[in-house]
Each structure stands twice: as structure tokens, then as C-alpha cells.
Amino acid sequence: MTRGDPHFRLRIPEDLKRxxxxxxxxxxxxxxxxxxxxxxxxxxxxxxFQGGLVEEIEAIRVRLAYVQDLLQKQELSSRSHNQDA
Incomplete structure (x- = not known):
């Protein structure tokens, strides 16, 4: 999307705008x-939009969530193991 792309005015309900x-x-x-x-x-x-940057960012977010989940599971497992010792 560039500044040269067409512009137009749009009326939408206030709640949708928010x-x-x-x-x-x-x-x-x-x-x-x-x-x-x-x-x-x-x-x-x-x-x-920006040559697919949106999709790339979304893929990174998904991978990050996966890694965070793995780290959380590892931390919980480590805590459980330490309590058993």
C-alpha cells in the first residue's frame, strides 16, 4: 500500500470504529x-500489505507462543521434580 493508492471517505458506526x-x-x-x-x-x-509482512509477523507470533508454552511446561516439570527430591 502506498500514499498513491486511492483514498475514500467511509462512514461507520462509532462502536465499530472503536x-x-x-x-x-x-x-x-x-x-x-x-x-x-x-x-x-x-x-x-x-x-x-508490505509484501506479506503481516503473515510473517503472525507466523513469528505463533512460533513464539509455542516456545513460551514449552518453556512453561519445562518450568512446571522442573518445579515438580525439585519438590519430589
Whole structure:
């Protein structure tokens, strides 16, 4: 997406606007990027935003969550083992 892309005005209910703003913050995106991403997903297109950076970030988040889960399980196992000793 570039500054040269077309602009248009959009009227949306206030509560929907707040939801978009919240989602944009949670996903580390601008409001425009969040809207474009969601529209692309609704039309079955993979995101072209920043050359697929969104998908790459999401893949990293998934891997990070997996590693955090493994570390937590390892810590719990270690605590249990230490208590048995």
C-alpha cells in the first residue's frame, strides 16, 4: 500500500470504529492497514500489505507462543521434580 493508492471517505458506526482501533493496536497496525487486511481476508486474498509482512509477523507470533508454552511446561516439570527430591 502506498500514499498513491486511492483514498475514500467511509462512514461507520462509532462502536465499530472503536473495535477497529482496538484490533489495530492489538495487531500493531495502523487503522488503515487493519481495515485493508480484513477486507483482503474477506475476499479470500492473501495480504499484499508490505509484501506479506503481516503473515510473517503472525507466523513469528505463533512460533513464539509455542516456545513460551514449552518453556512453561519445562518450568512446571522442573518445579515438580525439585519438590519430589
Amino acid at each position: 473495535e477497529i482501533e482496538t484490533a489495530a493496536r492489538a495487531n500493531s497496525r495502523t487503522i488503515t492497514s487493519e481495515v485493508v487486511y480484513r477486507l483482503e481476508q474477506s475476499f479470500g486474498r492473501s495480504s499484499t
